Amino acid sequence: MATWRAPGRVNLIGEHTDYNDGFVLPLALSLGCTATVEDSPDDVWTVRSQQAPDEVVVRRGGLADAPEVPEWSRYVLGALWLLVERGVDVPALRLVVDSDVPTGAGLSSSAALVCSVVRAVDDHLGLGLDDDALFALTRDVENDAVGAPTGGMDQLVSLRGSADHALFCDMRDTTTRPVPFDPAASGLALVVVDTQAPHRHSDGEYGARRRGCEEAARKLGVRALRDVGVDDLDASLARLENDEHRRYVRHVVTENARVLDTVAMLEAGRIGEIGPLLSASHASMRDDFRITVPEVDRTVGALLSLGALGARMTGGGFGGCVIGLMPETAVEAVVAEFPVAFVARAQTGTHRLG
Numbered sequence: 001m002a003t004w005r006a007p008g009r010v011n012l013i014g015e016h017t018d019y020n021d022g023f024v025l026p027l028a029l030s031l032g033c034t035a036t037v038e039d040s041p042d043d044v045w046t047v048r049s050q051q052a053p054d055e056v057v058v059r060r061g062g063l064a065d066a067p068e069v070p071e072w073s074r075y076v077l078g079a080l081w082l083l084v085e086r087g088v089d090v091p092a093l094r095l096v097v098d099s100d101v102p103t104g105a106g107l108s109s110s111a112a113l114v115c116s117v118v119r120a121v122d123d124h125l126g127l128g129l130d131d132d133a134l135f136a137l138t139r140d141v142e143n144d145a146v147g148a149p150t151g152g153m154d155q156l157v158s159l160r161g162s163a164d165h166a167l168f169c170d171m172r173d174t175t176t177r178p179v180p181f182d183p184a185a186s187g188l189a190l191v192v193v194d195t196q197a198p199h200r201h202s203d204g205e206y207g208a209r210r211r212g213c214e215e216a217a218r219k220l221g222v223r224a225l226r227d228v229g230v231d232d233l234d235a236s237l238a239r240l241e242n243d244e245h246r247r248y249v250r251h252v253v254t255e256n257a258r259v260l261d262t263v264a265m266l267e268a269g270r271i272g273e274i275g276p277l278l279s280a281s282h283a284s285m286r287d288d289f290r291i292t293v294p295e296v297d298r299t300v301g302a303l304l305s306l307g308a309l310g311a312r313m314t315g316g317g318f319g320g321c322v323i324g325l326m327p328e329t330a331v332e333a334v335v336a337e338f339p340v341a342f343v344a345r346a347q348t349g350t351h352r353l354g
Contacts, residue, residue: 001036001037001038001124002036002037002038002120002121002123002124002352003034003035003036003037003120003352003353003354004034004035004116004119004120004123004350004351004352004353005032005033005034005035005116005350005351005353006032006033006035006111006112006113006114006115006116006119006158006159006349006350007028007029007030007031007032007112007157007158007161007347007348007349007350008028008029008031008032008033008101008107008108008109008111008112008158009026009027009028009029009107009108009111009112009154009157009158009161010026010027010029010107010190010192010314010321010323010344011024011025011026011153011314011315012025012026012027012166012181012190012262012278012314012323013025013255013258013259013262013274013277013278013281013312014026014153014255014256014258014259015255015281015285015289015291015313015314015315015316015317016209016210016213016251016252016255016285016289016291016316016317017171017226017252017255017256017259018150018151018152018153018169018171019149019150019151019152019171019210019213020151020171020213020217020224020225020226020252020256021171021172021223021224021225021226021227022171022172022224022225022226022252022255022256022259023168023169023170023171023226023256023259023260023263024153024168024169024171024259025166025167025168025169025179025259025262025263026153026154026156026157026161026166026167026169027157027161027165027166027167027181027344027346027347028157028158028161028162028167028346028347028348028349029101029107029344029345029346029347030345030347031100031101031102031107031112032099032100032101032112032116032347033097033098033099033100033101033109033112033113033115033116034097034098034099034116034353035076035095035096035097035113035116035117035119035120036095036096036097036120037093037094037095037117037120037121037123037124038093038094038124039091039092039093039094040091040092040093040094041092042092043059043060043092044057044058044059044060044092045057045058045059045060045077045080045090045092045093045094045095046093046094046095047073047076047077047094047095047096047097048094048095048096048097049072049073049076049096049097049098049099050096050097050098050099051072051098051099052070052072052073056069056070056073056077058077060080060084060090060091060092061081061084062081062082062084062085063078063081063082063084063085063144063145064085066081066145071146072113074145074146075110075113075114075117075141075142075145075146076095076097076113076117077145078114078140078141078142078144078145078146079114079117079118079121079137079138079141079145080093080121081145082137082140082141082144082145083121083127083137088125088127090121090125091125093121093124095117095120095121097113097116097117099112099113102194104319104320105194105315105320105321106313106314106315106316106319106320106321107192107315107320107321108154108157108158108315110142110146110148110154111138111142111150111154111155111158112158114138114141114142114155115134115138115155115158115159115350116350118134118137118138118141119134119159119350119352122134123352131159131160132174134159135152135155135156135159135174138155138158138159139152139155142155148206149206149207149210150316151171152171152174153169153171156169156174156176157169157349158349158350159349159350160176160349161346161347161348161349162178162346162348162349163345163346163347163348164180164181164182164345164346165178165179165180165181165346166178166179166181166266166346167179168259168263171226172224172226179263179266179267180266180267180269181266181271181346182271182346183271183325184328184345186271186272187327187328187329188271188272188309188325188326188327188328189325189326189327189328189331189343190323190324190325190326190343190344190345191303191308191323191324191325191326191331191334191341191342191343191344192314192321192322192323192341192342192343192344193299193303193321193322193323193324193334193338193340193341194320194321194340194341195295195296195299195319195320195321195322196295196340197293197295197296197318197319197320205291205317205318206316206317209248209289209291212244212245212248213225213248213249213252215245216240216242216245216246216248216249219239219240219245220236220239220240220249225248225249225252225253226252226256228249228252228253229253230253230254230257233249233250233253233254236249236253237249237250247287247288247289247290248288248289250284250288251284251285251288251289254280254284255281255284258277258280258281261277262274262277265277271325272309274309274310274325275308275309275310275325276309276310277310278309278310278311278312278323278324278325279300279304279310279311279312281312282300282311282312282313285312285313285317289317291313291316291317291318292313292317292318293318293319295319296313296319296320296322299311299322299338300312300313300322300324302337302338303322303324303326303334304324306324306326306330306333306334306337307326307327307329307330307333308324308325308326308330309324309325309326309327310324310325311323311324311325323344331343
């Protein structure tokens with residue numbers, strides 16, 4: 001038997017830049033998912049979630065023969081299906097998962113689920129997958145077994161996050177490094193508000209943005225929008241005829257720059273100065289990428305009126321959570337205004353239990 005826990009995440013800054021080979025700066029949360037894997041006496045795979053009413057039982061096999069199952073269970077079974085496709089003889093197993101990450105809130109409940117399962121399966125079967133192989137498998141589960149076109153940021157921070165640090169990720173080569181992030185040391189707090197407006201990454205809007213960015217990159221003759229620099233932005237926009245493409249390019253290019261500026265400020269110990277970058281990120285998501293909704297925009301405005309140094313939506317968009325960098329003295333007022341709010345603290349990534 002093996003039991004592992006993987007965290008959810010909040011993205012400090014860098015939205016929809018990951019699948020554009022760009023830069024992101026997420027941090028792991030204390031909220032997470034625990035997965036337990038053990039041998040089964042029956043020649044089947046059995047999956048149970050503490051958050052779902054029924055067990056899912058399927059015969060062993062690869063992704064090509066995967067049956068129709070509830071979507072949540074594909075995040076669990078996907079790892080087994082893909083391992084079989086890659087030549088691993090996966091025996092009969094029983095898997096139990098238990099998560100306290102709210103679904104549809106933009107806190108990466110899916111990556112927490114996938115990463116906890118993959119680490120537990122790897123441990124139980126003694127596969128010895130290294131960091132790169134673990135990351136590749138977790139990303140492939142979401143992309144191939146579930147059909148969610150995510151870029152990999154969520155899995156990286158769930159696997160590699162560390163306490164009191166955000167994780168700077170270069171999504172071109174998936175290299176990462178920890179960046180100091182301890183708001184409390186400066187009398188600040190990162191508050192997360194669940195707007196209760198749920199979103200789904202596997203729906204058409206997320207995929208449409210990704211396809212639009214890829215098409216814009218092709219028209220500009222670059223590998224990915226990461227290759228368009230801020231100094232080249234105006235000239236690049238002038239080459240695009242489609243206004244939608246121009247908006248997407250402007251968001252991605254300026255968002256990459258905001259991530260790099262945020263990292264530089266945090267590494268220089270200037271955490272109190274990143275607020276305007278957070279707010280500018282939200283404006284870009286609202287006006288250029290057009291992925292916010294009224295509930296989200298109102299929450300950003302409310303946090304700013306309550307004293308936030310900066311605020312933005314976090315996650316794939318069309319709902320979910322908003323973050324605000326606040327003076328600690330303002331947190332009580334935020335919680336009074338939003339009972340669903342909590343203070344986010346950067347935690348460790350995936351780890352073994354027991």
